[in-house]
Amino acid sequence: MEQLLGFAVPGVPYGCAYAIFAVGLVLTYQATGVFNFGYAAQAYVSAFVFGWLVQVHQAPVWLAFLVAVVALGPGLGIAMDRLLFRRIPPTHGLAKVVTGLSLLVGIPSLLPVVFGNQNLVGLPSIAFNPNTVYFHLFGLALAPINGVFLSSVVFTAAILVVLTVLLRATPLGLEMRAAVESRRLVQLEGVNADRVVSAAWALSGLMAGLAGVLLAPTQATLQSQAFLTLMVAAIAAAACAVLRSMSVAAAVGVLIGVVSLVAQGELPTGSVWYSAVLPALPFVVLFAALLVVPGLRALDDSRDPLASVDPPPPPVAASVRSPQLERVVRPAWWLLLLAFAVSMLTWMPRAWETVLDQGLAYGTVFLSITLITGLGGQLSLAQGTLAGVAAFTAALLALHVGVNFFVGALVGAAVAAAVAALLAVTSLRLRGLGLALMTLAAALLFDNAIFSQPALTGGTAGITLHRGWLGAVDFFDPNGHAFFVLALAVLAACAAGVRLVQRGTVGRELAALRGSEVGAAGIGINLAWQRVLVFALSGAVAGVGGALLAVQRASVAPGEFNYQLSLAMVVIVVTTGVRTVEGAIQAAFGFVVVQELLQYAPQRFSGLTFVLFAAGALSYAAHPEGIVELQKRRWTARVERIVLRHPPPPGALPVPAGFGEPVAGEQR
Amino acid sequence: MTERGAPTILEVEGLAKSFGGVTAVDDVRFSVAAGESVGLVGPNGAGKTTVFNCVCGQLRPDAGEVRFDGRPLGDLPTYRRARMGIGRTYQRLEVFPELTVRDHVLVAARAHLGGGHLWKDLLGRSATTAEERRVVGEVLGLVGLGHVADVPVAALGLGTCRLVELARALVAEPRLLLADEPSSGLDAHETRALAALLHQLQVERGMAVLLVEHDLGMVGAVVDRAIVMDLGRVVADGAFADVMAEPEVRQAYLGVR
Amino acid sequence: MSTPDDAGLTVVAAPGGADSGPVPALELVHVSAAYGPYRALFDVSFTVPAGGIVALLGANGAGKSTVARVVSGLLPATDGTVSVGGRPVTGAPAYRIARAGLAHVPEGRGVFANLSVEENLVLSFRQRAGAAGVRGALASAYASFPVLGERRRQRAGTLSGGQQRLLSLAKVLVVPPALLVADELSLGLAPGVVDAVYDGLRRIHQAGAALLVVEQQLDRVLEVADRAVVLQRGSVAFDGPAEDAVAAAEQVLAESGHEAPMVAGWADRRSGRVRAGRTAGNGRNGNGRWRGRDRRSSSPAQDRGGEGEVGGARDPGPW
Known part of the structure; x- marks a missing residue:
């Protein structure tokens, strides 16, 4: 018993870290209607600025706290609201997730650009000395209560009480909850909705800043990774509370912390339980919660009864080019492709050929996002994992069984498709945010329970590919073009396949599903089957791309296929265009080229790629087709005006009489 | 049409459904003959749309059975029911x-x-x-x-x-069309044209129509028979004119004694 | 469904509720509005006199809801001016206009589904009756609409459609505003409840409120209205006394190729004309079936010589 307590007591502050993040996520969701993936980034910014002021500028702790938490926290929250989330229509769940992800990916990369690379070590605590033991619980030597314990417990409890009272028992809290549902309706009651929503975001930002500064002293070196890891684990606690009850979220958070530390003490080291299940515990909880809790199936369901006031989305058919222009444009594309292939085979410098080869491989992986998000209308945060599954399968088959890597890659793609299909089957009842969280849980499970097994994946170094695995042709020859030809062929085949699906029956049925699942079922479309189909297809394409990436790098390592890659990939593809095949390919080339160009810039700018793409993805709400697609459309229209004598008038759709009365938002 | 001895296309028996303790539908039973058009009317909250959702599979009833063409629908998903010949339009x-x-x-x-x-x-x-x-x-x-x-x-x-x-x-x-308040949001002229179309379809295609509608003028123009629901129960079932004359119906529907 | 008895609806005095005088409660001058690129209102001008009741009529899509939204500030006017109680409110945010005494009951379910019934009422009453008046307003709301009292702890989203509609109307009927704009007042309500709602309207009117009512049931609204405005394709086609409105509405509809609206009550609507048409149809096509792949019997499209196959050039349908 004493020993159990000895493990459990240190688990409490550990769990409080989850609890603080979980409470913050629930608060933000309850008060603003956004599941804010950027929360960890906000916390990191405050912690970073706090540390920077204290260590680099020797500012007193209270001053640094005032600046980093009291001023910067709410300021950042309000800025996020005013500049980003306010512009997203309340019904556009996908855009909220994508915007949050962009902040998560972009903000930590932006800090070194602004402040330079800083190595912040051993930050001070704002209250209670972390290393002082204040007293012993129950007088037990094994249960010392130190400053870390006290500050985490005291602050978590205080935050919980204050926020619960604020949200449930004050007029402002009532107005916040009402504004989440419909800003317009709350305005009709005479409430200044903009101010209420800004207050909610300021409060959420303050909490994020507080979380950052509270948790900073527990980390040896301040890193955004640690915050990210804490937040994704805290999502489990938030999910158990159905994003509704802050006290449940806090309780589950503490419980996860305590259980994992107790289990760490009690489980035999070296067992599968210890090495695989324990690190994945929060994600197992998240997975289970998403499977079982019915409330999580309807996260995106609340609709604004006044949504029909919004102007309708721009007509989708506007991208149709006139036939005359098509006759010119199509051969031009083929010429461009030919020129690209010839250049790669002849004059292209080696370094750039490698970069563009990488682009081809990434392009294939990115196509899987076109399938699942562009066609399926669902966000998957596990595409990197699926690519990894195929790459590891192929490598392991070659290593242990001696199967040719390419045959293994096909098997791997099939396995990835099966994993994706399985994921689709288990999450059939989830949509939008719920599904995104489910795929994130799956990715984290793979990262922590499977990819992390050194016996299986060769540890952080991964598995090195041997020349012989790939047959007679030397794909690793730095002077040859074998890989380029292979990658081009594979990408072309996958792109053609996606295109055919998009234009075929399946594509149309998926478009129907994106519009209305109820309506699609009502005309005999099998939702479940379509979902499984698009997941499996996307898994297979991601798998093929993963194997291609492995060949390009001549190795497979777990770090190359972790969940952070998946998050970044979504942000990158959404930037250029998630609806079209070209969008994915442009995303891949844009990504590798920008990254290569930044090699020439000072080191602090190395993260700028993600900042750029994250900034691009922020426009997702306004232009879901992607900025590249948008520009292409604009330029096409311009060229048509110049080249053609009788250009179609802009917005050539007939506007039927009676437009303007409610269409989609009509309810009663 | 029932008097012509047409086979029954839809049978609802002992249907019950409640949401969080609020009973929406309780022991509802009725049937629709092939090619017949039936109005399902009643005040707000009577459970008409809930019945529709149970028939087309969007909701699972707590009790009772729905049979289509003699076959119990059980847990069949919506899309299978649609392929069997149940078409639907939506209130929203x-x-x-x-x-x-x-x-x-x-x-x-x-x-x-x-x-x-x-x-x-x-x-x-x-x-x-x-x-x-x-x-x-x-x-x-x-x-x-x-x-x-x-x-x-x-x-x-x-x-x-x-x-x-x-x-x-x-x-x-479809052999059965479930039309859920098709006239809401339409003007009188459009409503009348829609009624004429539904009637024409029923007559020419032999399609059974189950119509939920508040505009009783439209219901009268389309249906042969009316089923009146109130507070989750069927309170009357019969020829439209007769049903509307029943005092119980007038009280439930119009609040007139 | 609850019907307020005669003494039931106690009216709580609203701040600014007694704001009557020579200035009109609402005035629109040359107002235009649009949803994105789609224009919905063109040069609309009319007034609602202080303490008056104006019915806003027109076919579906004529722009009635748009007028209501422009007045309450949900949709910005692209041109023209709107004044509430003599104060210009063009371009003002909706909450300012609401605080100036305007209550807009939007079409459909104007409630917060995730808040409880009581929280919905409290939110509204705190703004309209002040923090001190909330308790009294709640009591009178539950007295007038017992069904809401029974379900006060229930989430508003779990109410039936009609009950939700009732809840959104209860907010404004208990604390009378200076000006009430009710959109599609009786749509989706059972006739018994419609009576109760109209009783409520009369009461707040007696308490000094001016009303702008969008309504499809012409006969009901013209009973209470002094004036009527008929919209047609986003413009005012008629603005005059309520007695002349039916004729004007028929005229407007006739001009646009429509028939006269159905004004009569439900009992008369089963007219012999429709009935007779159906009997004839049964006789002609009594055995006509159109099922599966077998299309030998007469189908409507074939009757029209296969126009439907083209599906593009002409519009042979009943519309």
């Missing part, structure tokens, strides 16, 4: 904003006629067939949507969208 629009009117009908036609397979897509063999073009053209003509066939529905008004839903349901040649 359920259109696909990205698709044009023609594509709405096409996608429904293909789901009905079959022939949509992934391998066909991958081999580039999923172009519209002549048969599909014919069927789609016919339905568009029937409901009068020919002039907006190539407009995405996002740019159409409420009334037109209701017709798109109707066309989408009709192309699958």
Whole structure:
């Protein structure tokens, strides 16, 4: 018993870290209607600025706290609201997730650009000395209560009480909850909705800043990774509370912390339980919660009864080019492709050929996002994992069984498709945010329970590919073009396949599903089957791309296929265009080229790629087709005006009489 | 139509459903003969839309059974019921904003006629067939949507969208059409035209129609029989004029004693 | 469904509720509005006199809801001016206009589904009756609409459609505003409840409120209205006394190729004309079936010589 307590007591502050993040996520969701993936980034910014002021500028702790938490926290929250989330229509769940992800990916990369690379070590605590033991619980030597314990417990409890009272028992809290549902309706009651929503975001930002500064002293070196890891684990606690009850979220958070530390003490080291299940515990909880809790199936369901006031989305058919222009444009594309292939085979410098080869491989992986998000209308945060599954399968088959890597890659793609299909089957009842969280849980499970097994994946170094695995042709020859030809062929085949699906029956049925699942079922479309189909297809394409990436790098390592890659990939593809095949390919080339160009810039700018793409993805709400697609459309229209004598008038759709009365938002 | 001895197409028996302790539907039983048109009327909260959702599979009833064409529907999902011949339009629009009117009908036609397979897509063999073009053209003509066939529905008004839903349901040649407040949001003229169309379809295609509607004028113009619901129960079932004359119905529906 | 008895609806005095005088309660001058690129209102001008009741009529899509939204500030006017109680409110945010005494009951379910019934009422009453008046207003709301009292702890989203509609109307009927704009007042309500709602309207009117009512049931609204405005394709087609409105509405509809609206009550609507048409239809096509792939019997499209197959050029449908 004493020993159990000895493990459990240190688990409490550990769990409080989850609890603080979980409470913050629930608060933000309850008060603003956004599941804010950027929360960890906000916390990191405050912690970073706090540390920077204290260590680099020797500012007193209270001053640094005032600046980093009291001023910067709410300021950042309000800025996020005013500049980003306010512009997203309340019904556009996908855009909220994508915007949050962009902040998560972009903000930590932006800090070194602004402040330079800083190595912040051993930050001070704002209250209670972390290393002082204040007293012993129950007088037990094994249960010392130190400053870390006290500050985490005291602050978590205080935050919980204050926020619960604020949200449930004050007029402002009532107005916040009402504004989440419909800003317009709350305005009709005479409430200044903009101010209420800004207050909610300021409060959420303050909490994020507080979380950052509270948790900073527990980390040896301040890193955004640690915050990210804490937040994704805290999502489990938030999910158990159905994003509704802050006290449940806090309780589950503490419980996860305590259980994992107790289990760490009690489980035999070296067992599968210890090495695989324990690190994945929060994600197992998240997975289970998403499977079982019915409330999580309807996260995106609340609709604004006044949504029909919004102007309708721009007509989708506007991208149709006139036939005359098509006759010119199509051969031009083929010429461009030919020129690209010839250049790669002849004059292209080696370094750039490698970069563009990488682009081809990434392009294939990115196509899987076109399938699942562009066609399926669902966000998957596990595409990197699926690519990894195929790459590891192929490598392991070659290593242990001696199967040719390419045959293994096909098997791997099939396995990835099966994993994706399985994921689709288990999450059939989830949509939008719920599904995104489910795929994130799956990715984290793979990262922590499977990819992390050194016996299986060769540890952080991964598995090195041997020349012989790939047959007679030397794909690793730095002077040859074998890989380029292979990658081009594979990408072309996958792109053609996606295109055919998009234009075929399946594509149309998926478009129907994106519009209305109820309506699609009502005309005999099998939702479940379509979902499984698009997941499996996307898994297979991601798998093929993963194997291609492995060949390009001549190795497979777990770090190359972790969940952070998946998050970044979504942000990158959404930037250029998630609806079209070209969008994915442009995303891949844009990504590798920008990254290569930044090699020439000072080191602090190395993260700028993600900042750029994250900034691009922020426009997702306004232009879901992607900025590249948008520009292409604009330029096409311009060229048509110049080249053609009788250009179609802009917005050539007939506007039927009676437009303007409610269409989609009509309810009663 | 029942007197002609037409077979029963829909049978609802002992249907019950409650939401969080609030009983929406309680022991509802009725049947619809093939080719018959029946109005399902009653005040707000009477449970009409809940009955619809149980019939088409969007909701699972807590108790009771729904039989279509003599076959118990049990736990069959919505899409299977749609393929069996239950068409539906919705009180709250359920259109696909990205698709044009023609594509709405096409996608429904293909789901009905079959022939949509992934391998066909991958081999580039999923172009519209002549048969599909014919069927789609016919339905568009029937409901009068020919002039907006190539407009995405996002740019159409409420009334037109209701017709798109109707066309989408009709192309699958349903044997039973569930129409949920089709006239809400339409003006009197449009309502009358819609009533005429529904009646024409029922007569010419032998399609059974189950109509939920508040506009009793429209109900009277379409249906032979009316089922009146109040507080989750069936309070009257019979010829429309007779049912409307019953004092219990007048009290439930009109609040008139 | 609850019907307020005669003494039931106690009216709580609202701040600014007694704001009557020579200035009109609402004035629109040359107002235009649009949803994105789609224009919905063109040069609309009319007034609602202080303490008056104006019915806003027109076919579906004529722009009635748009007028209501422009007045309450949900949709900005692209041109023209709107004044509430003599104060110009063009371009003002909706909450300012609401605080100036305007209550807009939007079409459909104007409630917060995730808040409880009581929280919905409290939110509204705190703004309209002040923090001190909330308790009294709640009591009178539950007295007038017992069904809401029974379900006060229930989430508003779990109410039936009609009950939700009742809840959104209860907010404004208990604390009378200076000006009430009710959109599609009786749509989706059972006739018994419609009576109760109209009783409520009369009461707040007696308490000094001016009303702008969008309504499809012409006969009901013209009983209470002094004036009527008929919209046609986003413009005012008629603005005059309520007695002349039916004729004007018929005229407007006739001009646009429509028939006269159905004004009669439900009992008369089963007219012999429709009935007779159906009997004839049964006789002609009594055995006509159109099922499965077998289309030998007469289908409507074939009757029209296959126009439907073209599906593009002409519009042969009943519309």
